[in-house]
Amino acid sequence: MNNSKMICIANKIKYLGNSGFVKLVDCMPRVIPNSSAKLMCDHAIVQAARVSLNDGIKTYEKDTKLIDFLVKHKHTSPFEMVKFKFHIKCPIFVQRQWIRHRTANVNEISGRYAVLNPEFYIPEKIYDQGKMNKQMSGNEIADKNTKELFDNYIRNSVKQYSMYKSLVEKGVSREIARIGLPLNMYTEFYWCIDLHNLLNFIKLRSAYNAQSEIKDYSDSMKELITDLCPETIKSFDKYN
Amino acid sequence: MNNSKMICIANKIKYLGNSGFVKLVDCMPRVIPNSSAKLMCDHAIVQAARVSLNDGIKTYEKDTKLIDFLVKHKHTSPFEMVKFKFHIKCPIFVQRQWIRHRTANVNEISGRYAVLNPEFYIPEKIYDQGKMNKQMSGNEIADKNTKELFDNYIRNSVKQYSMYKSLVEKGVSREIARIGLPLNMYTEFYWCIDLHNLLNFIKLRSAYNAQSEIKDYSDSMKELITDLCPETIKSFDKYN
Amino acid sequence: MNNSKMICIANKIKYLGNSGFVKLVDCMPRVIPNSSAKLMCDHAIVQAARVSLNDGIKTYEKDTKLIDFLVKHKHTSPFEMVKFKFHIKCPIFVQRQWIRHRTANVNEISGRYAVLNPEFYIPEKIYDQGKMNKQMSGNEIADKNTKELFDNYIRNSVKQYSMYKSLVEKGVSREIARIGLPLNMYTEFYWCIDLHNLLNFIKLRSAYNAQSEIKDYSDSMKELITDLCPETIKSFDKYN
Amino acid sequence: MNNSKMICIANKIKYLGNSGFVKLVDCMPRVIPNSSAKLMCDHAIVQAARVSLNDGIKTYEKDTKLIDFLVKHKHTSPFEMVKFKFHIKCPIFVQRQWIRHRTANVNEISGRYAVLNPEFYIPEKIYDQGKMNKQMSGNEIADKNTKELFDNYIRNSVKQYSMYKSLVEKGVSREIARIGLPLNMYTEFYWCIDLHNLLNFIKLRSAYNAQSEIKDYSDSMKELITDLCPETIKSFDKYN
Numbered sequence: 011m012n013n014s015k016m017i018c019i020a021n022k023i024k025y026l027g028n029s030g031f032v033k034l035v036d037c038m039p040r041v042i043p044n045s046s047a048k049l050m051c052d053h054a055i056v057q058a059a060r061v062s063l064n065d066g067i068k069t070y071e072k073d074t075k076l077i078d079f080l081v082k083h084k085h086t087s088p089f090e091m092v093k094f095k096f097h098i099k100c101p102i103f104v105q106r107q108w109i110r111h112r113t114a115n116v117n118e119i120s121g122r123y124a125v126l127n128p129e130f131y132i133p134e135k136i137y138d139q140g141k142m143n144k145q146m147s148g149n150e151i152a153d154k155n156t157k158e159l160f161d162n163y164i165r166n167s168v169k170q171y172s173m174y175k176s177l178v179e180k181g182v183s184r185e186i187a188r189i190g191l192p193l194n195m196y197t198e199f200y201w202c203i204d205l206h207n208l209l210n211f212i213k214l215r216s217a218y219n220a221q222s223e224i225k226d227y228s229d230s231m232k233e234l235i236t237d238l239c240p241e242t243i244k245s246f247d248k249y250n
Numbered sequence: 251m252n253n254s255k256m257i258c259i260a261n262k263i264k265y266l267g268n269s270g271f272v273k274l275v276d277c278m279p280r281v282i283p284n285s286s287a288k289l290m291c292d293h294a295i296v297q298a299a300r301v302s303l304n305d306g307i308k309t310y311e312k313d314t315k316l317i318d319f320l321v322k323h324k325h326t327s328p329f330e331m332v333k334f335k336f337h338i339k340c341p342i343f344v345q346r347q348w349i350r351h352r353t354a355n356v357n358e359i360s361g362r363y364a365v366l367n368p369e370f371y372i373p374e375k376i377y378d379q380g381k382m383n384k385q386m387s388g389n390e391i392a393d394k395n396t397k398e399l400f401d402n403y404i405r406n407s408v409k410q411y412s413m414y415k416s417l418v419e420k421g422v423s424r425e426i427a428r429i430g431l432p433l434n435m436y437t438e439f440y441w442c443i444d445l446h447n448l449l450n451f452i453k454l455r456s457a458y459n460a461q462s463e464i465k466d467y468s469d470s471m472k473e474l475i476t477d478l479c480p481e482t483i484k485s486f487d488k489y490n
Numbered sequence: 491m492n493n494s495k496m497i498c499i500a501n502k503i504k505y506l507g508n509s510g511f512v513k514l515v516d517c518m519p520r521v522i523p524n525s526s527a528k529l530m531c532d533h534a535i536v537q538a539a540r541v542s543l544n545d546g547i548k549t550y551e552k553d554t555k556l557i558d559f560l561v562k563h564k565h566t567s568p569f570e571m572v573k574f575k576f577h578i579k580c581p582i583f584v585q586r587q588w589i590r591h592r593t594a595n596v597n598e599i600s601g602r603y604a605v606l607n608p609e610f611y612i613p614e615k616i617y618d619q620g621k622m623n624k625q626m627s628g629n630e631i632a633d634k635n636t637k638e639l640f641d642n643y644i645r646n647s648v649k650q651y652s653m654y655k656s657l658v659e660k661g662v663s664r665e666i667a668r669i670g671l672p673l674n675m676y677t678e679f680y681w682c683i684d685l686h687n688l689l690n691f692i693k694l695r696s697a698y699n700a701q702s703e704i705k706d707y708s709d710s711m712k713e714l715i716t717d718l719c720p721e722t723i724k725s726f727d728k729y730n
Numbered sequence: 731m732n733n734s735k736m737i738c739i740a741n742k743i744k745y746l747g748n749s750g751f752v753k754l755v756d757c758m759p760r761v762i763p764n765s766s767a768k769l770m771c772d773h774a775i776v777q778a779a780r781v782s783l784n785d786g787i788k789t790y791e792k793d794t795k796l797i798d799f800l801v802k803h804k805h806t807s808p809f810e811m812v813k814f815k816f817h818i819k820c821p822i823f824v825q826r827q828w829i830r831h832r833t834a835n836v837n838e839i840s841g842r843y844a845v846l847n848p849e850f851y852i853p854e855k856i857y858d859q860g861k862m863n864k865q866m867s868g869n870e871i872a873d874k875n876t877k878e879l880f881d882n883y884i885r886n887s888v889k890q891y892s893m894y895k896s897l898v899e900k901g902v903s904r905e906i907a908r909i910g911l912p913l914n915m916y917t918e919f920y921w922c923i924d925l926h927n928l929l930n931f932i933k934l935r936s937a938y939n940a941q942s943e944i945k946d947y948s949d950s951m952k953e954l955i956t957d958l959c960p961e962t963i964k965s966f967d968k969y970n
Contacts, residue, residue, distance in 0.1 A: 038758035090835035112352040115810035117778040122385035145362035147423035167430040183387035190407040278518035330595035355570035592832040602865035625842035627903035647910040663867035670887040
């Protein structure tokens with residue numbers, strides 16, 4: 011593995027929504043002897059799993075077979091040995107779902123310390139309540155009046171921000187001024203998670219019945235890590 | 251311990267803010283032989299700690315001394331054996347701080363499933379940015395213009411809700427309609443935590459530099475549990 | 491629910507091996523209004539799940555259907571709201587597998603504080619290495635020589651204990667004296683876990699390929715809790 | 731940062747006891763722009779902490795001051811962003827204390843899969859029971875009889891192993907054969923932990939009242955990481 015590859019990993023980013031992104035900042039393993047960057051996370055899994063047998067990395071075929079066996083039989087502990095650190099910018103209502111996944115490390119921007127930026131998530135299309143289940147959206151809404159009302163709703167949420175800004179400028183403390191801000195504003199956080207728990211996140215948040223906004227982030231993370239553990243992702247897709 | 255005491259424990263509630271509350275729904279231990287309800291959580295701690303010594307409940311003096319020793323020397327595992335389940339209703343901006351404590355179990359009302367109620371947290375007074383540190387509020391604001399601006403800000407957050415309601419009535423899916431709602435709206439959740447992690451929560455959130463809104467909840471929880479583990483709370487106050 | 495029922499729950503015990511047992515010491519929920527002891531844990535699950543819908547306990551049929559839905563679709567958080575506290579006495583080699591389940595609270599007897607008791611697990615039968623997979627036992631061994639060697643092995647492990655005892659009596663510190671004790675000695679611990687994580691334990695440790703000694707404990711715990719959450723166990727068995 | 735430095739980090743090892751070692755296999759961060767390997771973990775902490783302020787790496791002086799502030803005021807979350815992966819070989823009685831630290835990832839050699847190696851921990855000196863507290867060792871034992879008895883005890887634990895080996899050779903399944911093995915045998919595992927939880931481990935296991943065998947491992951890990959986060963360790967020593 012050479013430095014240029016590593017820097018490339020550290021800069022992988024996907025842009026989402028109006029101001030959002032998910033960026034793969036870092037990952038562990040850092041150095042696995044005799045491996046290429048491409049498979050390095052797969053190799054770390056194999057290495058951890060084979061400690062049970064007093065054994066290490068073998069041929070590509072045997073290692074791939076082992077990973078498939080581990081995924082199939084839910085031997086999850088070797089996948090915990092691989093860590094990913096992401097920098098995420100997403101709407102607050104997405105973060106509220108995200109944070110429910112507890113086996114992860116989080117550092118989020120604080121509205122008590124910092125004045126927040128005027129960045130809003132505005133969906134391009136709106137949908138009616140789905141018939142399939144009680145939580146999902148259904149078909150796109152074409153009705154002009156409804157769309158206009160939604161535009162006003164968004165415009166009024168932006169107005170909330172400008173009043174927030176004025177309050178801060180007039181000396182109101184940030185922690186109080188922020189309480190009326192809308193959930194479609196963007197927030198930012200660092201998020202560190204192991205591969206086992208990330209796959210769990212992806213299973214739930216890339217599912218057909220997840221809200222499309224968080225699904226986009228989940229799909230993007232999956233895309234960002236696939237190069238680093240292609241065999242794991244292949245087996246994950248096979249059994250889920 | 252008799253039934254009437256137990257029912258009384260299960261109904262302990264403190265009201266906070268405009269529509270908020272924190273209610274102690276349940277706790278474990280349930281039955282400690284030969285103990286009164288008053289000390290039952292203290293007893294469960296002693297019982298767990300004494301398994302190390304193949305020993306159980308002793309005299310009140312010895313048990314009290316053991317609890318003090320455990321708190322002082324941060325032998326935390328016996329305190330994990332005591333569980334509390336709370337029902338909480340608080341503003342979303344408070345829940346966003348709350349949920350950062352990960353070693354707990356959570357079930358929250360879902361804006362995808364349910365239409366949210368028009369309940370808002372409105373502070374009675376507002377404060378300027380504190381000089382003491384970078385996150386806290388300082389002195390009360392008396393300036394009429396600023397107070398008026400704040401009233402408009404709250405009024406406009408309520409207007410956001412009425413537009414949300416109209417959008418839902420016009421058929422927009424709940425998961426989309428909710429995205430512009432303000433952070434001062436109330437949310438509800440069940441929250442289960444062990445005594446060790448609850449004391450950690452209280453240490454951080456009842457601290458002088460916590461935001462007063464979450465501090466009120468933290469103080470209330472401490473009050474609600476004090477009867478059940480008076481010796482633990484006494485030692486906690488002594489060493490913190 | 492009346493007191494006599496509660497005391498009965500707190501005394502449920504199963505004896506295992508030579509000196510082992512698993513005892514259900516306590517559980518949460520403690521009091522669910524209008525429920526019988528029999529279903530009380532099922533009810534606590536329903537109650538937590540329905541906070542999402544601003545809803546509570548309904549009819550038996552509807553509640554049962556909801557539990558089945560939650561188990562089937564792996565909505566696990568409501569099951570975390572139910573807690574069980576066990577007192578366990580098992581061989582050290584079983585505890586070494588047990589402790590790998592991390593989402594639980596533990597207080598174990600300490601060989602640094604206490605002199606351990608002369609209690610050993612001695613299997614009634616021994617088995618050869620299984621052909622089915624690389625970790626399991628296979629058929630019972632009838633060969634007299636092998637059985638005799640095993641008897642000597644156990645006898646020599648008991649001899650280790652008597653030398654340990656002499657060392658302690660001669661003043662060697664307990665923490666050093668214990669280092670040569672065998673893994674078939676019994677240890678004791680309190681163990682507190684939520685229902686979701688307990689079901690995970692049972693899934694793995696009551697599986698056909700688990701070691702029979704830990705499987706016996708896992709099966710016993712399942713039996714001890716079945717009365718308290720019969721609908722959950724029914725759905726668990728259906729989908730696993 | 732260049733490759734040679736990285737490989738050097740990945741090979742850091744300390745040998746302990748008769749066959750034991752602790753090896754720093756890997757760590758995260760992997761690449762922090764504009765940083766030297768020497769401070770790279772400190773930098774990752776600063777980077778995570780400053781996301782709260784929408785801010786990044788600053789001057790060495792400011793970053794050092796921030797780390798000191800974070801350690802002093804127990805703002806622990808930025809330290810969770812740094813991960814270390816160790817390969818550890820230690821006696822089973824040490825591993826039994828080690829595994830009580832639950833916020834870590836573990837892959838251990840399995841006595842069901844693998845035949846264990848004849849490697850034993852044998853203390854050079856033995857001590858009497860301490861007077862200072864109820865768990866610690868005290869002064870070295872000089873008495874010839876006691877020392878001889880201890881030698882026999884160790885010799886008999888080695889004899890247990892040779893009987894184990896014979897049982898396996900006669901076809902007894904590994905999972906049964908191992909049950910009489912002594913606690914002074916070596917085991918191996920991969921262990922991944924974040925810096926916050928590692929410092930907690932070090933605080934407890936490098937304390938004066940920890941058993942000296944685990945203290946040696948704890949001290950060694952501290953030594954292995956100091957180069958990677960010198961400012962954090964400096965502040966840790968200052969406030970503990």
